[in-house]
Amino acid sequence: MNTTTTRPPGVERNAAPLLHGTEAVALGAVLPSGQWGHGPATDQFEADVADMLGVTDTVAVNSGTSALHLALRSIGIGPGDDVVLPSLTFCASVQAITWNGAAPRFAEIDPRTLAVTPDTVLEALTPNTRAVIPVLYGGRAVDLAPIRDHLAGRGIQIIEDAAHAFGSRYPDGTMVGADPAVLTCFSHDPIKNLTTGQGGTIVPRTREEAAALRSLRLFGIVQSKDARASLTSYEVQGAGMRFDMSQLNAAIGLAQLQHFPQTAAHRQYLWRAFQAELTGLEGVRLVDLDVANTVPFNCVVVLDHHRDDVFRHLREHGIGVAVHYPPNHTQAAFxxxxxxxxxxxxxxxxxxGLPFHPVMTHDSVRYTVAALADAIKATS
Ligand SMILES: Cc1ncc(COP(=O)(O)O)c(C=O)c1O
Known part of the structure; x- marks a missing residue:
């Protein structure tokens, strides 16, 4: 392939946000208020995300990592508890467990989906397991329905790390986040399906859980920020952090949310384009995201041979490949x-991981796949 010709958009980056032009306007509307922490735009973001998911409430926080920390804390996970999760995830999922004083219990994955399965979760359970965190790799829902009763019977709760999966559905059509038996955590960092710049959302299961999460995210204070404005005091009822979502981030999120249906459709279009272009390329298997139900976050292939050489070759030719993730069970910290x-x-x-983000076009996909074919040839 002649790599000196003009490159189609976005192939040099593994992931990137797509700006719609309305983000700056939304920020401009919030900045003069001087209220740059939690504010009305944050409340609006929570309400609009709840509407989109078809749930009654959501709790906005300052990152997906914070969402996981608070979700675990809110169900009382701590020292002496084991939490089952895949090793193949961003280290944030594991840190949320260890920072709460609990022990990560790593489970195997299905190599087709890179996610845990009911069987691999069952295999990893211990007498101390109190929670399971399926990671919705690439945005694909992880259906633990076959073992849900078993887990509930043992007092084990499910907290979804849905950092990749905003907008996706389970095979039965339920939106990820709308299952009342699961505590779901989304990330809204710059490259995620829905970005707020940086941020996260927790979907609480009950009104009480929502109140507990709101208290935990802001210093353990009982009264809302608005209520405090007309009070001479406030009550601190327990532990709490400053994990709230700023209005600035919420404003970006609200602007992005308006375009979410188009962004989601474009992500599906790009993933299907990769699926078609990769067909017949020997030694390459696409990780299956169940694209009909998923808003794809990434496009990952499994190579039969020489992954590291292919990676280097593509990087040297300006293609934004990446590896998500190095496994956690071999990291020093864990x-x-x-x-x-x-x-x-x-x-x-x-x-x-091939370049995959909504700035790209079908030409970007063709160019990337041609570069991958060249890299495989050059390194075999
Ligand atoms: C699987 C997974 N979990 C958790 C996180 C943490 O989210 P955030 O970056 O919003 O803190 C990420 C972010 O990359 C992620 O990919």
Missing amino acids: LPWHRDLPVTEQVASQIL
Whole structure:
């Protein structure tokens, strides 16, 4: 391939946000208020996200990581508890467990989806397991329905790390976030399906849970910020952090949310374009995202051979490939919880994330796949 010709948009970046032009206007409307922490735009963002998901309430926080921290804390996870999760995830999922004083218990994954399955979760349970965190890799829902009663019977709760999965659905059509038995955490960082710049959303299951999460996210104070404005005092009822979402981030999120249906459709279009263009390319398997139900966050292939060489070759030719993720059970920070996970280790050495974001076009996809074919040829 002649890489000196003009490149189609976005191939040099693995992920990027798409600006619609309305974000700056939305920020301009909020800035003069001087209220740059939690404010009316944050409340509006919570309400609009709840509307979109078809739920009664959501709790906005300052990152997906904070969402996981608070979700675990809100259900009382702490020292002596085990939490099951895949090793193949961003380290934030694991840090949320260890920072709360609990132990990560790493589970194997299905190499087709890079996510845990009911069987791999069951295999990883211990007498101390109090929660399971399925990671919705690439945005695909993880259906634990077959073991839900078993988990509930053992007092084990499900907290979804849906950082990748805003807008996706379960195979039965339920939106991720709308399952009343699951506490769902989304990320809205710059490259996620819905961005607020930086931010996260927790979908609480009950009114009480929502109140507890709101208190935890802002210093443990009982009264809302608005109520405090007309009071000479306030009550601190327990532990709390400054994990609230600023109005500035919420304003960006509200602007992005208006265009979400188009962004979601474009992500599906791009993923299907990759699926078509990759057909017949030998030694390459696409990680299956169940695109009909998923708003794809990424496009990851599993290579039969020479992943590291192919990665380097593509980088040298200006293609924004990336590896998500190096497994966590072999990281120094998590060695106390190491287990043998041969499937994870094998597939982690083969995965390659292709450039994938809504700035791209079908030409960007064709160009990327042609570059991948060249890289495989050059390194075999
Ligand atoms: C699987 C997963 N979990 C959690 C997070 C943390 O989200 P945030 O960056 O919003 O803190 C990320 C972010 O990249 C992620 O990919």
